[in-house]
Amino acid sequence: MKADPVVQRRLLDLARVDTELARVEHRRRTLPEIVEIAEAEKQVRAKQDALTAVETTLGDLDRDVKRQETEIDQVRAREERDRGLLAGGSVGAKQLTDLEHELATLGRRRGALEDDLLELMERREAVEVDSQHASAQFANAQETLADAARRRDSALADLESTEAKRTAERKTIASTFEAPLLAVYDRVRLHKGTGAALLQSRRCGACRIELDRSAIAKVKEALADDVVQCEECGAIMVRTGESGL
Structure with missing residues (x-):
């Protein structure tokens, strides 16, 4: 799957809102x-x-x-x-x-x-x-x-x-994504809790697991507009200058 790097970075905004919505729901139950x-x-x-x-x-x-x-x-x-x-x-x-x-x-x-x-x-x-x-x-x-x-x-x-x-904010942000990318994000979020996270210092921001050498090699080979998912949790890993690649 392809998506402009700028678009992929906006997934972090969506993930931030979804995290806050999840906290609200957890707080309501507890x-x-x-x-x-x-x-x-x-x-x-x-x-x-x-x-x-x-x-x-x-x-x-x-x-x-x-x-x-x-x-x-x-x-x-x-x-x-x-x-x-x-x-x-x-x-x-x-x-x-x-x-x-x-x-x-x-x-x-x-x-x-x-x-x-x-x-x-x-x-x-x-x-x-x-x-x-x-x-x-x-x-x-x-x-x-x-x-x-x-x-x-x-x-x-x-x-x-x-x-x-936050629901209104999510609706606004979600409307900026193509349906296939949003579908992948939502599917992972519903099953794993986090749909997208920053790849930072070779560590997935969703599951906090550091990528091994083979995984790092695959990420390095991927093009900038390739949508890369964590092999452990499936979250879309957003690559930036902090990714350590």
Whole structure:
């Protein structure tokens, strides 16, 4: 394949743009924020599960407290009724004895219920503290995730801007090459990563391998407009005064 030496040197401009586009793509795939977000999402799920568990316990305790208070109110109402009957003086001696016995029983029952209620209230206070702590941790985890997402989005926006500029630049440069030369360049680039590189000090700029004597001899024999490819990586080697030939 033939190409004017000036045209071959312009391949280095195309390779420079393609290298930058490759860096953009690599950067997009390996943003540290991606790892941060994955870990932050895991923490958000864990903190949310912890908060849900505490809130469930708190809800159960609230129902227990309400049930206990309702039972205490019922006992108190029964006591008030019995005291009203005693105060009315309209009950017989046997019923009076029964009422006094029932009042004593109700008093003990109410005392036990109130003790249980106090224990429930103390447990609820402790769980409420746990709930507040879990809620704060959940909020912190959410903020950490949001911060990582904001930084990721900012980095991606910068990369997209760079990519758009370089893509436009590549289109302009690529349009200056004949289709066969560009096809060879693109084929090598897609398979090896670099389509063209400078031959410098007898070393291929793409694979960094120094050419042996036979390869150097072939390159020396090639005409200036011959398109020379590296025997190792296939990249088009652009020859200049720095090639060491």
